Amino acid sequence: MSETTLTFLGAGSMNGSILRGVLAGGADPADVRATTRSASSAAELRRETGVTVLAGEEDTEANRKAVAGADVVLLGVKPYAVLDLAREIAPALEPDTVVVSVAAGVALDALRKALPEGQPVVRCMPNTPSSVGRGVLSVTPGEHTTAEQLGVVKTVLSSVGTVVEVPEHLIRAVTGVSGSGPAYVFYLAEAMQRAGEQLGLDTDTARVLAKETVSGAGVLLSPEDADPAALRRAVTSPGGTTEQAITTFDEKGLRDIIAAGAAASAAKGDEMEQEYGGE
Ligand SMILES: NC(=O)C1=CN([C@@H]2O[C@H](COP(=O)(O)OP(=O)(O)OC[C@H]3O[C@@H](n4cnc5c(N)ncnc54)[C@H](OP(=O)(O)O)[C@@H]3O)[C@@H](O)[C@H]2O)C=CC1
Numbered sequence: 555m556s557e558t559t560l561t562f563l564g565a566g567s568m569n570g571s572i573l574r575g576v577l578a579g580g581a582d583p584a585d586v587r588a589t590t591r592s593a594s595s596a597a598e599l600r601r602e603t604g605v606t607v608l609a610g611e612e613d614t615e616a617n618r619k620a621v622a623g624a625d626v627v628l629l630g631v632k633p634y635a636v637l638d639l640a641r642e643i644a645p646a647l648e649p650d651t652v653v654v655s656v657a658a659g660v661a662l663d664a665l666r667k668a669l670p671e672g673q674p675v676v677r678c679m680p681n682t683p684s685s686v687g688r689g690v691l692s693v694t695p696g697e698h699t700t701a702e703q704l705g706v707v708k709t710v711l712s713s714v715g716t717v718v719e720v721p722e723h724l725i726r727a728v729t730g731v732s733g734s735g736p737a738y739v740f741y742l743a744e745a746m747q748r749a750g751e752q753l754g755l756d757t758d759t760a761r762v763l764a765k766e767t768v769s770g771a772g773v774l775l776s777p778e779d780a781d782p783a784a785l786r787r788a789v790t791s792p793g794g795t796t797e798q799a800i801t802t803f804d805e806k807g808l809r810d811i812i813a814a815g816a817a818a819s820a821a822k823g824d825e826m827e828q829e830y831g832g833e
């Protein structure tokens with residue numbers, strides 16, 4: 555992995571998280587390049603990470619220059635811009651450079667058509683805890699991607715979290731659970747803070763209680779064999795206070811509400827795949 559040359563095209567919330575995670579995992583900044591659109595984002599990232607960052611605003615060839623000689627190129631721009639970016643870099647890619655798209659709603663077939671014939675491609679659905687090495691990332695290889703090329707991508711991504719391989723039709727499910735998932739957990743923390751305020755706590759105290767509870771519970775969930783249901787039961791004394799809260803959640807249909815939210819995220823990915831079909 556240390557000798558794998560990585561190029562991040564776009565380095566915002568998601569690609570920036572993977573980039574930071576890869577560096578924190580021990581990658582040599584000299585093996586990593588990135589591009590952004592604006593000069594200000596590029597300067598900030600360069601200062602923070604020490605990697606070479608080119609800005610499209612300053613150099614119209616930035617993306618093409620950044621992919622030259624790269625082993626793996628990660629496309630991390632907004633979904634509507636991914637296929638244009640793929641077409642832009644196509645002439646500058648080496649035939650064996652693996653192009654990884656982290657975009658929601660851009661199908662492998664659309665990527666294949668936007669890239670040179672036979673270019674190895676991988677679709678990835680990551681999440682932002684990748685920045686601290688605690689991401690969970692799915693990979694789905696395209697038809698021209700060899701087992702060895704997929705292995706290189708998995709090795710790179712393993713440095714920022716847990717990697718699972720899924721068939722393309724299940725990327726929507728990964729998006730609904732873990733791609734969008736960190737936002738659900740932060741939303742829960744926000745709701746818990748608000749509940750604390752409604753119960754009479756001042757904002758700062760409510761915020762500390764909510765944040766520490768969510769992050770502390772996350773640490774308890776970390777071991778591979780940790781079971782969410784068992785951890786929940788350990789807090790829930792029969793006839794006690796927690797039982798009242800969980801019963802209220804069940805009565806109000808919170809599980810179904812979460813399932814509906816995840817399904818809505820997945821469905822939005824489908825809608826985007828129709829829109830960004832690449833035809
Ligand atoms: N955010 C998340 O949690 C997740 C996002 N994704 C996917 O990641 C992708 C990016 O989303 P996100 O990181 O949230 O978006 P951001 O807006 O945070 O980041 C977009 C990045 O792309 C750069 N950029 C824009 N146009 C170009 C261009 N033509 N060439 C090079 N760089 C460019 C921007 O630069 P500048 O800062 O200068 O504008 C910025 O660095 C999306 O496709 C999304 O579906 C997938 C899983 C999770």
Ligand SMILES: O=C(O)[C@@H]1CCC=N1
Binds near residue numbers: 658734
């Ligand atoms: O909200 C989005 O569209 C992206 C994809 C998954 C998480 N963030």
